[in-house]
Amino acid sequence: MRCPSCQADDTKVVDSRLAEEGGAIRRRRRCSGCSHRFTTFERVDHVPLxxxxxxxxxxxxxxxxxxxxxxxxxxxxxxxxxxxxxxxxxxxxxxxxxxxxxxxxxxxxxxxxxxxxxxxxxxxxxxxxxxxxxxxxxxxxxxxxxxxxxxxxxxxxxxx
CATH class of the missing domain: 1.10.246 (Serum Albumin; Chain A, Domain 1)
Incomplete structure (x- = not known):
């Protein structure tokens, strides 16, 4: 995951938890380059029915x-x-x-x-x-x- 602040490619997950009633995973990340912290969400990408x-x-x-x-x-x-x-x-x-x-x-x-x-x-x-x-x-x-x-x-x- 690319850092939104400095665009560095090296980020680490520091915390993960369920979100949206189990429909997503919320991840807190920290950039190894600038130490900026940011949140990402991981969801299933459904194939269109x-x-x-x-x-x-x-x-x-x-x-x-x-x-x-x-x-x-x-x-x-x-x-x-x-x-x-x-x-x-x-x-x-x-x-x-x-x-x-x-x-x-x-x-x-x-x-x-x-x-x-x-x-x-x-x-x-x-x-x-x-x-x-x-x-x-x-x-x-x-x-x-x-x-x-x-x-x-x-x-x-x-x-x-």
């Missing part, structure tokens, strides 16, 4: 779009902004685990999974748009699937 749309075009993952979709689905429901942010973070993290590219379909399914665990009405609202419902029969089938999934989850013991 790209979304492959159904049309074939590719665009950057936009977390705000996920939050907006979750917000629209949960409008008027008992879901806080903090809950929306946490759900969006889990969707983004799960998407990143799949690699640097993810399909919009996969993102939509991750959003559905989040909503299923939070609010049935919000889940159905999102599913009706995501799955392009055409009538009451589509809602009926999705409710049956939701109930079947809920029963199966309740019947199976939770992993410790």
């Amino acid at each position: 790209m979304v492959i749309k159904s049309t074939g075009c590719v665009e950057r993952f936009e977390r705000d779009k996920v939050v907006a979709g979750l917000g629209a689905a949960t409008k008027g429901r008992d879901v806080s902004d903090a809950d929306l942010e946490a759900m969006a973070t889990r969707v983004e993290d799960a998407s990143r685990l799949r690699g640097s590219e993810v399909t919009s379909s996969d993102v939509g399914l991750l959003v559905l999974d989040e909503l299923r665990s939070v609010d049935d009405v919000a889940y159905l609202r999102f599913a009706s748009v995501y799955k392009n419902f055409n009538g009451a029969g589509d809602f009926h089938r999705e409710i049956e699937l939701l109930e079947k999934t809920s029963r199966a989850e309740q019947a199976s013991p939770a992993a410790p």
Whole structure:
């Protein structure tokens, strides 16, 4: 690390600690040439997450779009902004685990999974748009699937 005061290349780390809730490392450094002390931060440089749309075009993952979709689905429901942010973070993290590219379909399914665990009405609202419902029969089938999934989850013991 180059000294910001004298531009010398020889600097020593004198203290390191976690910063930004573990998302970065704060380092205090001292220049061997002029003894100037300064602080640097080390953070993970994420590779941009790209979304492959159904049309074939590719665009950057936009977390705000996920939050907006979750917000629209949960409008008027008992879901806080903090809950929306946490759900969006889990969707983004799960998407990143799949690699640097993810399909919009996969993102939509991750959003559905989040909503299923939070609010049935919000889940159905999102599913009706995501799955392009055409009538009451589509809602009926999705409710049956939701109930079947809920029963199966309740019947199976939770992993410790």
